[in-house]
Amino acid sequence: MQLRYNYRVYPTSGQRASLARAFGCARVVFNDGLRARQAARENNLPYVSDGELSKQVITEAKKTPERAWLGEVSSVVLQQALADLNVAYRNFFASISGKRKGRRVAPPRFRSRKDNRQAIRFTRNSRFAVLDDGRLRLPKVGDVEVRWSRSLPSEPSSVTIVKDAAGRYFASFVVTTTEDETLPPVESEVGIDLGLTHFAVLSDGTKVAAPKFLRRAARKLRRLQKSLARKAKGSHNRTKAVVKVAKAHARVADSRRDWQHKLSTRIVRDNQAVYVEDLCVVGLGRTRLAKSVYDAGWAQFMQMLEYKAALYGRTFGRVDRFFPSTRMCSDCGRINDKIVLNVRTWDCPCGSHHDRDVNAAINILAAGRAGRLNDRGVHVRPASVPAARDEAVIHPDAACSTRSVEGISVL
Numbered sequence: 095m096q097l098r099y100n101y102r103v104y105p106t107s108g109q110r111a112s113l114a115r116a117f118g119c120a121r122v123v124f125n126d127g128l129r130a131r132q133a134a135r136e137n138n139l140p141y142v143s144d145g146e147l148s149k150q151v152i153t154e155a156k157k158t159p160e161r162a163w164l165g166e167v168s169s170v171v172l173q174q175a176l177a178d179l180n181v182a183y184r185n186f187f188a189s190i191s192g193k194r195k196g197r198r199v200a201p202p203r204f205r206s207r208k209d210n211r212q213a214i215r216f217t218r219n220s221r222f223a224v225l226d227d228g229r230l231r232l233p234k235v236g237d238v239e240v241r242w243s244r245s246l247p248s249e250p251s252s253v254t255i256v257k258d259a260a261g262r263y264f265a266s267f268v269v270t271t272t273e274d275e276t277l278p279p280v281e282s283e284v285g286i287d288l289g290l291t292h293f294a295v296l297s298d299g300t301k302v303a304a305p306k307f308l309r310r311a312a313r314k315l316r317r318l319q320k321s322l323a324r325k326a327k328g329s330h331n332r333t334k335a336v337v338k339v340a341k342a343h344a345r346v347a348d349s350r351r352d353w354q355h356k357l358s359t360r361i362v363r364d365n366q367a368v369y370v371e372d373l374c375v376v377g378l379g380r381t382r383l384a385k386s387v388y389d390a391g392w393a394q395f396m397q398m399l400e401y402k403a404a405l406y407g408r409t410f411g412r413v414d415r416f417f418p419s420t421r422m423c424s425d426c427g428r429i430n431d432k433i434v435l436n437v438r439t440w441d442c443p444c445g446s447h448h449d450r451d452v453n454a455a456i457n458i459l460a461a462g463r464a465g466r467l468n469d470r471g472v473h474v475r476p477a478s479v480p481a482a483r484d485e486a487v488i489h490p491d492a493a494c495s496t497r498s499v500e501g502i503s504v505l
């Protein structure tokens with residue numbers, strides 16, 4: 095299976111300039127390609143094929159004075175930008191034709207220099223290389239310093255260089271692991287409920303709260319955001335505040351990711367099967383606020399559970415929550431009256447006393463097991479974690495995860 099390994103990189107000022115140029119060229123090629131397809135459509139011409147588009151906006155464009163500078167960056171970077179566009183189109187077509195499940199995927203959009211995340215991708219045939227001295231050689235950029243927080247398990251097939259809103263640079267390698275990392279089987283299986291009062295509630299009764307340092311960081315971030323909102327548009331102070339917010343945001347995201355890695359590894363290691371409710375479905379039934387609070391954090395956490403389950407030979411399943419798991423008694427199956435949000439425990443006429451969230455988690459576990467047996471109500475996905483999916487312009491999960499929710503997307 096394919097996994098992604100991320101490292102912080104520290105380009106010199108010269109390398110930063112080269113990277114800025116490469117980001118710009120990739121963006122231009124992407125936008126030119128999008129414009130060409132849009133124009134063809136408006137003129138009732140057939141869809142411009144991938145090969146034709148590449149010829150038009152890369153090969154031929156380089157010969158014109160307006161686009162001659164495209165030659166200054168690695169051509170692989172330009173081809174990969176078009177590959178992103180092609181994937182975005184395919185996702186869009188699959189979505190409108192109904193081949194693709196889930197909410198509608200939007201058509202590709204133009205990229206902007208103001209986008210929070212700038213990225214370019216080098217594949218193996220661009221001849222990027224990890225040098226003996228630990229630096230990363232990028233064609234037409236140079237040998238960039240990398241902080242190797244852990245070692246790469248094998249030869250990477252591609253590397254994406256990302257610049258985030260806080261101005262930091264990262265190298266994200268795609269590595270195919272061939273090693274068998276399957277863990278010895280265990281008895282227990284677990285259902286996980288999205289708690290509002292807790293980050294996660296497990297069917298065995300464990301309640302996992304978001305750690306204090308994260309909540310504190312979240313409060314600080316909110317304060318910074320409020321202060322940013324008060325700054326006048328276009329002012330110098332606003333620019334400074336934007337950087338401050340971006341930096342705080344990056345710090346929160348980093349510590350949240352670390353914490354989620356530890357938690358997801360533990361859950362997958364301790365259980366043979368992990369069932370969670372499908373976020374897309376949950377979103378429908380809950381308030382906007384509730385959704386935004388846990389969405390960003392949860393989408394990432396579920397991805398971790400999913401790929402780790404695949405990696406370690408465990409079962410992972412998303413349970414469609416069309417049944418009222420919160421108010422269904424996990425002992426007798428009776429569906430009780432609606433329970434208001436602040437009621438944490440309730441009693442079923444059958445005599446069972448339930449903790450609201452633990453009861454829901456038990457129901458999710460039961461639905462997950464039942465779904466695996468009779469293939470209903472749950473899609474238990476075997477190991478399929480396409481590592482490259484972050485790269486596509488439109489994330490397959492973009493429809494159900496509000497990744498762009500700023501502000502309270504912290505827990």
Ligand SMILES: [Zn+2]
Nearest residue numbers: 423426442444
């Ligand atoms: Zn009952």
